[in-house]
Amino acid sequence: MRHGVARFVTGFLALPVGLYLCYVVWPFLQAAGYSLTDWGGYSDRQQFVGLENYLRLFSDELIRKAFWHNVFFLVTVPLFTIALALFLAFLLNVGGREDKAGIRGVFGSSLYKVIFFFPQVLSLVVIAVMWQQIYRADGQGLINGVLMKIGLVNPEDPITFVYDPEPFLGVPAVLWWLLLIAVWSGAGFYMVLFSAAMQSIPKEIYEAALLDGAGRFHTFFRLTLPLLRDTVSVAWVYLGFIALDMFALVYIMTPSQGGPNHASEIFASVINFNAFQKGQFGYACAIAVALAIFTILLAALQLRITRRERIEY
Amino acid sequence: MSATPELDRRTLLRRAAAAGLLVTPAAGLLSACAGSTPSQNNDNAGEKSNDNPFGVPESGAVKVVIFNGGLGDKWAQEDKAIFNAKHPNVTVNMSSTQKIKTEEQPKMATTPSDVVMNSGADIMDISTLVNEGAIEPLDDLLAAPAWEGGGTVADTLLPGTVADGTYQGKFYVVNIAYTVWGNWYNAALFSKEGWTPPKTFEEFFALAPKIKAKGMAPYVYDAVHGYYPRWALMATIWKSAGKQAVIDIDNLKENAWRAEGVLPALEQWEKLVKDKLVLPGRLDHTQSQQAWLDGKAAFIQVGTWLKNEMAETIPPGFEMKISDYWGLGATDKAPNDVYAGAGEGIVVPSKAPNKAAAKEFLRAVLSKAGSAKFAELTKSLASTAGSGDNVQDSALASANELMKNAPKDLVSVKYWNFYADLDKESQNLSQELMAGRLTAAQFIDKMQAAADKVAKDSSIKKQTRDA
Numbered sequence: 001m002r003h004g005v006a007r008f009v010t011g012f013l014a015l016p017v018g019l020y021l022c023y024v025v026w027p028f029l030q031a032a033g034y035s036l037t038d039w040g041g042y043s044d045r046q047q048f049v050g051l052e053n054y055l056r057l058f059s060d061e062l063i064r065k066a067f068w069h070n071v072f073f074l075v076t077v078p079l080f081t082i083a084l085a086l087f088l089a090f091l092l093n094v095g096g097r098e099d100k101a102g103i104r105g106v107f108g109s110s111l112y113k114v115i116f117f118f119p120q121v122l123s124l125v126v127i128a129v130m131w132q133q134i135y136r137a138d139g140q141g142l143i144n145g146v147l148m149k150i151g152l153v154n155p156e157d158p159i160t161f162v163y164d165p166e167p168f169l170g171v172p173a174v175l176w177w178l179l180l181i182a183v184w185s186g187a188g189f190y191m192v193l194f195s196a197a198m199q200s201i202p203k204e205i206y207e208a209a210l211l212d213g214a215g216r217f218h219t220f221f222r223l224t225l226p227l228l229r230d231t232v233s234v235a236w237v238y239l240g241f242i243a244l245d246m247f248a249l250v251y252i253m254t255p256s257q258g259g260p261n262h263a264s265e266i267f268a269s270v271i272n273f274n275a276f277q278k279g280q281f282g283y284a285c286a287i288a289v290a291l292a293i294f295t296i297l298l299a300a301l302q303l304r305i306t307r308r309e310r311i312e313y
Numbered sequence: 314m315s316a317t318p319e320l321d322r323r324t325l326l327r328r329a330a331a332a333g334l335l336v337t338p339a340a341g342l343l344s345a346c347a348g349s350t351p352s353q354n355n356d357n358a359g360e361k362s363n364d365n366p367f368g369v370p371e372s373g374a375v376k377v378v379i380f381n382g383g384l385g386d387k388w389a390q391e392d393k394a395i396f397n398a399k400h401p402n403v404t405v406n407m408s409s410t411q412k413i414k415t416e417e418q419p420k421m422a423t424t425p426s427d428v429v430m431n432s433g434a435d436i437m438d439i440s441t442l443v444n445e446g447a448i449e450p451l452d453d454l455l456a457a458p459a460w461e462g463g464g465t466v467a468d469t470l471l472p473g474t475v476a477d478g479t480y481q482g483k484f485y486v487v488n489i490a491y492t493v494w495g496n497w498y499n500a501a502l503f504s505k506e507g508w509t510p511p512k513t514f515e516e517f518f519a520l521a522p523k524i525k526a527k528g529m530a531p532y533v534y535d536a537v538h539g540y541y542p543r544w545a546l547m548a549t550i551w552k553s554a555g556k557q558a559v560i561d562i563d564n565l566k567e568n569a570w571r572a573e574g575v576l577p578a579l580e581q582w583e584k585l586v587k588d589k590l591v592l593p594g595r596l597d598h599t600q601s602q603q604a605w606l607d608g609k610a611a612f613i614q615v616g617t618w619l620k621n622e623m624a625e626t627i628p629p630g631f632e633m634k635i636s637d638y639w640g641l642g643a644t645d646k647a648p649n650d651v652y653a654g655a656g657e658g659i660v661v662p663s664k665a666p667n668k669a670a671a672k673e674f675l676r677a678v679l680s681k682a683g684s685a686k687f688a689e690l691t692k693s694l695a696s697t698a699g700s701g702d703n704v705q706d707s708a709l710a711s712a713n714e715l716m717k718n719a720p721k722d723l724v725s726v727k728y729w730n731f732y733a734d735l736d737k738e739s740q741n742l743s744q745e746l747m748a749g750r751l752t753a754a755q756f757i758d759k760m761q762a763a764a765d766k767v768a769k770d771s772s773i774k775k776q777t778r779d780a
Binding site for chain 1: 339414418421422435438441442444445446447471536537538589592593594595600604607719733734736737741742744745748750772
């Protein structure tokens with residue numbers, strides 16, 4: 001590279017890189033530093049305790065619970081969101097009748113696209129507050145109210161949604177109700193992502209398949225899905241991050257921020273409790289650092305497993 | 314304590330974003346604390362005198378942060394005027410918020426506000442503040458002369474106020490609102506139906522079928538915040554098992570939860586749930602209070618901030634009155650002790666730049682004029698004596714009445730202020746008991762286990778109470 005160009009590039013990059021180092025990398029390093037201390041979060045008093053906080057992680061019952069709840073989301077959030085998004089994207093792009101104009105989506109697909117994408121426009125907090133009203137656990141809740149009117153729910157015994165820790169398929173009901181919101185709010189974005197990817201698949205490939213007599217089922221599983229492999233894989237990683245977070249929904253919607261009785265405790269809620277209620281910032285940082293390492297490993301693993309040769313159209 | 318967890322969208326968003334950063338991976342908030350250097354205090358400028366006991370310099374500014382919850386923040390403006398009448402050249406920068414911890418905690422280690430009202434759902438954990446030396450002992454405030462003269466500040470306070478603000482032998486927290494807890498009912502309805510508010514669970518269980526016959530649920534409570542039902546459970550335990558039993562519980566004494574009288578107290582609540590005397594559903598504080606105002610339930614248990622919190626939606630003809638928590642009857646060790654105490658704590662951070670003015674401001678808050686305005690504006694008693702004498706209000710009058718007949722001992726429970734773990738656990742378990750998923754005996758086993766765990770945990774600093 002010529003000398004002048006190097007200076008030009010450096011000049012451009014110095015500010016963003018500087019900001020990134022100052023506001024992203026440095027706090028990360030600080031958190032790692034705090035995780036080796038017993039800092040309480042309210043003073044400048046702190047003592048170095050080595051790896052004690054990390055050793056404590058392994059005997060913490062709450063962490064164990066939070067871990068399994070996060071694993072539940074890690075499996076279900078990507079699975080259901082991607083499945084739903086793929087289904088919607090397929091219907092909207094190639095699910096309709098074929099006619100002289102070739103392959104198209106179902107009738108009114110552009111309208112549906114807007115409707116399905118809509119939750120993405122709302123902030124997660126707004127979504128949580130809205131669903132609080134939908135899930136309200138008496139006759140004034142949207143779901144309870146309707147079901148009571150048509151006699152499916154006994155007014156003396158309303159559905160309690162996020163206040164229900166009873167296991168369904170071995171997982172507390174509250175987690176399933178939160179999952180429903182996560183999938184509902186996430187599917188629209190991935191539908192658009194998959195739609196874009198599907199539109200970049202040449203129509204001739206579909207037409208060739210149709211000529212060979214492939215039905216919708218085969219078109220989807222033999223053609224669309226394999227050609228979307230890269231996009232789905234990236235979506236899976238993103239959704240994995242979301243599943244490891246889930247903080248906003250748990251914090252706003254569940255009783256005691258992780259309740260009832262720890263039934264919806266996740267890493268983020270345990271970090272929040274230790275840092276901001278219990279005054280053990282050092283320990284909270286240790287949990288966060290452990291979670292960060294776990295997240296990075298998971299993402300690396302995921303991308304590695306799904307790596308394959310690319311098809312060029 | 315008057316939690317107002319309605320969502321302020323911006324704050325929550327910021328909070329969620331910050332927590333998101335914490336999680337992956339862990340640091341956003343910490344940047345606020347980066348490279349903190351202790352700020353320099355220079356608050357010794359003014360001349361000390363009886364009229365100015367802390368030597369407030371007649372210049373500069375004092376930053377006051379008020380919790381804008383159930384009690385609102387109008388009363389604080391009155392205190393500002395009272396303060397400025399004496400110190401016209403000191404600027405009072407007053408702001409109010411519901412997110413005390415979110416906004417104030419990041420500043421505690423560097424440049425905090427001078428006066429912080431630490432209250433509401435988003436509260437800074439008080440024992441952590443004390444243990445970390447983050448807040449200033451205020452014993453000199455107690456010893457200072459009262460604003461209007463006639464004795465010290467301590468002399469003007471209602472019983473329990475000093476004890477409620479004392480941690481590890483020092484007075485740290487000025488609790489300004491005197492709260493009385495109990496079972497609220499609509500006196501107009503009760504006299505129309507010829508019902509008498511029960512004193513014991515037995516009387517309540519006898520009255521309940523009559524209430525149900527009118528199409529009302531006998532009882533409703535906030536099922537979202539575990540600390541609401543917990544007040545009622547602990548009041549029953551205190552009445553049934555006596556003061557010493559609760560002191561033992563607070564001090565983590567072995568088998569304290571298994572003391573005589575605790576189990577029968579909790580069994581009353583188990584029965585109340587099992588007999589389906591609670592309004593169906595899971596409502597939060599304002600939803601349950603509204604349901605009660607709408608006549609869907611006869612009794613609700615909550616503190617005296619209720620009237621102010623619901624002021625806008627009280628139907629005409631509704632006569633709000635408070636009655637004491639129910640006891641068990643003849644076997645009770647402390648049947649008449651009332652659950653009352655000073656709440657809504659104000660603290661002065663150790664690193665506050667203008668501590669003298671901060672203490673002087675608190676002296677103004679505790680003045681006769683300030684307290685009277687507080688009672689008038691909030692319909693709650695202030696923690697200074699005689700604040701409610703001139704206020705005409707049925708809710709306040711019934712609370713006053715209850716306090717007049719109360720013995721010297723007040724129901725007070727400390728363990729949830731002492732230990733964050735026990736706080737969370739007891740909230741969770743109270744909700745489980747009230748949801749009918751735990752029996753009284755199981756509740757006791759689990760609380761005892763949680764207490765034992767805290768007692769054994771060496772990373773948790775222990776605290777004790779004597780009285």
